[in-house]
Amino acid sequence: MQTSSWNVRGLVFSALFAALFILFSLITITPGLFPVPFTLQSFALMLTGGLLGARYGFYSIFVVVALTALGLPLLHGQGGLSLILGKSGGFIWMFPVAAFAIGWMSDRIKGKGPVSYILLFVTMELFGSLLLYVTGVPWLAHAAGFSISKAWMLGGYPFLLPDMVKAIAAAGVVLSLRQFVPKLAHSRLAR
Numbered sequence: 001m002q003t004s005s006w007n008v009r010g011l012v013f014s015a016l017f018a019a020l021f022i023l024f025s026l027i028t029i030t031p032g033l034f035p036v037p038f039t040l041q042s043f044a045l046m047l048t049g050g051l052l053g054a055r056y057g058f059y060s061i062f063v064v065v066a067l068t069a070l071g072l073p074l075l076h077g078q079g080g081l082s083l084i085l086g087k088s089g090g091f092i093w094m095f096p097v098a099a100f101a102i103g104w105m106s107d108r109i110k111g112k113g114p115v116s117y118i119l120l121f122v123t124m125e126l127f128g129s130l131l132l133y134v135t136g137v138p139w140l141a142h143a144a145g146f147s148i149s150k151a152w153m154l155g156g157y158p159f160l161l162p163d164m165v166k167a168i169a170a171a172g173v174v175l176s177l178r179q180f181v182p183k184l185a186h187s188r189l190a191r
Contacts, residue, residue, distance in 0.1 A: 009182055010052075014060040017048040021064055025075045037076065037088070038159070043166040045095055046128035049102025050120065050174035051181045057103035062096035087155075090139025091132045101127035112175060120171035128170065129163035 024040035049057040064074050065084070073079040075092065084092055105123040109116050133156055141151035 010056045013052055013181070014056045014063070017044070017052055017057070017060045018064050020044045021048060021061060022074045026077060028076055038162060039076070040166070041075070041095075042128055042132065042163060043170055045099055046102060046124045046167060046170035047173060049099040049128065050106045050124065050170060051178055052099075052103060053107050054100045054103035057099035058096050061099040065092055065095055068092070085143070087140050087143045088136070089143065091136035093139075094132045094135045098127050098131050101131060106174060106178075112179075117171055117175050120174055121167055124167035124170045124174075125164060129160075129167055 021041055021044040024044035027040045029038040045061060048060050051057075052060060068074045068079045069081060069084045071080045075083060083089070102123055105127065106120060109119045109123065137151045137156045138148065140146065140155040141148050144151070146154065
């Protein structure tokens with residue numbers, strides 16, 4: 001019987017997925033045309049929320065963002081407030097919230113069939129991609145001195161298709177692997 005709302009297994013998996021998130025942020029393509037780099041960190045974010053659930057998914061990503069803000073070079077090999085307040089800062093702030101939303105929704109999707117896959121894909125796309133644009137694009141416009149339409153042209157539209165591909169892949173991975181990830185406390189929020 002678990003006496004704490006935290007458990008060692010959950011903390012270990014949170015640390016492992018935080019490391020995956022950091023690693024995937026290092027896989028970066030920075031085309032000269034766009035002020036925001038293409039990375040795989042949103043894919044790691046989708047996996048984290050989908051496999052760890054709302055609580056541990058949130059904390060896994062939140063710790064990385066907080067440590068990055070304190071100066072550790074964890075995202076794209078960079079750190080500090082200049083990154084958090086820079087052009088891609090609006091996306092970064094939303095990462096923990098997106099992990100929470102993905103985890104919360106994916107915990108409610110049961111089964112292994114095509115309907116479950118489609119629901120997971122929609123969850124990944126809505127919360128692992130589109131939700132990030134809610135703060136990301138306006139902050140890009142502010143930080144770079146762009147209009148909102150220019151921010152969408154440079155930091156939104158070019159990423160929609162790659163993000164959809166990541167959501168397709170993440171839904172498949174989560175659906176395939178979630179039976180192997182230990183139940184970290186599927187009543188995560190009930191405690």
